[in-house]
Each structure stands twice: as structure tokens, then as C-alpha cells.
Amino acid sequence: MDDDGMVAWAAELDCQDVATLLRTSAPLGDPVKMRYPASTWWRYDRMSRFPAGFLVTGDAMCSFNPIYGQGMTVAALEATILGRLLKDGSEDVAAQFFTESAAVIDVPWTTVAANDLRFPDAVGDRSALDPERGAYLDRLCAAAVTDPVLTTAFLRVTQLMDTPAALFKPEIAARVPA
Numbered sequence: 031m032d033d034d035g036m037v038a039w040a041a042e043l044d045c046q047d048v049a050t051l052l053r054t055s056a057p058l059g060d061p062v063k064m065r066y067p068a069s070t071w072w073r074y075d076r077m078s079r080f081p082a083g084f085l086v087t088g089d090a091m092c093s094f095n096p097i098y099g100q101g102m103t104v105a106a107l108e109a110t111i112l113g114r115l116l117k118d119g120s121e122d123v124a125a126q127f128f129t130e131s132a133a134v135i136d137v138p139w140t141t142v143a144a145n146d147l148r149f150p151d152a153v154g155d156r157s158a159l160d161p162e163r164g165a166y167l168d169r170l171c172a173a174a175v176t177d178p179v180l181t182t183a184f185l186r187v188t189q190l191m192d193t194p195a196a197l198f199k200p201e202i203a204a205r206v207p208a
């Protein structure tokens with residue numbers, strides 16, 4: 031896609047902010063296509079043995095599709111877990127670290143993987159996908175463009191401050207168009 035094609039595409043979006051920005055700004059260089067083959071979670075928490083004195087953390091354990099902006103938050107939460115385990119002098123740090131990290135990773139992983147599976151080309155198990163839930167979240171995101179309460183609620187979930195259940199609370203659902 032060239033610059034004109036990008037502006038034309040952005041002009042089709044409900045929110046015109048991106049199109050306006052593209053029309054009124056000068057590019058710093060040529061467009062570079064972002065290539066991201068797949069979100070990956072290596073299940074070290076399921077290993078029965080792990081070499082003493084080693085750890086895996088951050089993207090090396092789980093890397094998310096970057097468009098959701100969760101990798102650094104998860105890496106920081108993992109660092110917090112590791113810091114506590116080291117401070118406590120826990121035995122078998124690696125096993126505990128992997129178990130506790132898996133609990134942290136689970137929510138964003140489930141959210142991200144479920145959302146990516148809505149793209150027809152994405153490969154994965156779709157049995158747990160709920161089209162009604164997906165349609166509700168689409169309407170929520172569209173309404174969030176002009177509703178700061180919905181915007182805040184959505185960002186709190188994507189930044190891992192609240193769980194996805196927060197988006198289904200009655201006071202939030204009442205603001206989402208039917």
C-alpha cells in the first residue's frame with residue numbers, strides 16, 4: 031500500500047482522526063510493513079524439570095501480537111513476581127515463577143488470541159469464540175470513540191488494570207448501543 035492508499039483506507043474508518051493526521055503530516059520515510067507471524071506462549075509452567083539457575087521471561091516466554099500493546103506490561107508484572115520470589119528466598123524459583131507468571135499471562139493471552147481468531151486467516155481453535163460477545167465489543171469500541179467512560183473502561187482492560195469482565199458490568203453495558 032502506498033501513502034495515498036493508506037490515506038484512502040484511513041478515510042473509510044468511523045473515526046477520522048488518523049486520516050486527518052495522515053493528510054496533514056509529512057512522512058519521515060518510506061512505509062515499512064510490520065511482520066508479526068503469530069502470538070507465541072511457550073508453556074514453561076508445564077515442564078516437569080527445568081535447569082537450575084536459569085529463567086525465561088518477557089517475550090521469550092510469551093510474545094503477544096504488538097497491536098494490543100501488552101508485552102511490556104506483562105514483562106513488568108513478571109519482573110515483580112521474580113523480585114518477590116528472590117526477596118523471599120523461595121526454593122525452586124523457576125517453577126514458582128513460571129506458575130505465577132502463567133496466571134498473569136492467561137488473561138491477556140485469552141483476550142488477544144480470541145480477538146485475533148476473529149480474522150478469517152488466523153489459525154487456531156475457534157470453538158470457544160462467542161460471536162455475540164465479539165459484536166458487543168465491536169459496538170463498545172465504536173461508541174468509545176466519543177464516550178470517555180467507555181474509552182477509560184476499555185483502556186483499563188487492555189492495560190491489564192481490570193479484567194475483561196469489567197466491560198460487561200451493567201453501568202458499562204448501558205452505555206453501549208444495542
Ligand SMILES: Cc1cc2nc3c(=O)[nH]c(=O)nc-3n(C[C@H](O)[C@H](O)[C@H](O)COP(=O)(O)OP(=O)(O)OC[C@H]3O[C@@H](n4cnc5c(N)ncnc54)[C@H](O)[C@@H]3O)c2cc1C
Nearest residue numbers: 064087088089090094096097098099100101102103104105
Ligand atoms: C512493533 C511493536 C510494538 C510494540 N508496542 C508495544 C506497546 O505499545 N506496549 C507494550 O507493552 N508492548 C509493546 N510491544 C511489545 C514489547 O516491545 C515487548 O513485549 C517487550 O519489549 C519485551 O521485552 P523483553 O525484554 O522480553 O524483550 P526485548 O525487549 O525484545 O529485549 C530482548 C533483548 O535481548 C537482546 N538479544 C537478543 N538475542 C540476544 C543474544 N543472543 N545475545 C544478547 N542479547 C540478545 C535483544 O537485542 C534485545 O535487546 C511492541 C512490540 C513490537 C514488535
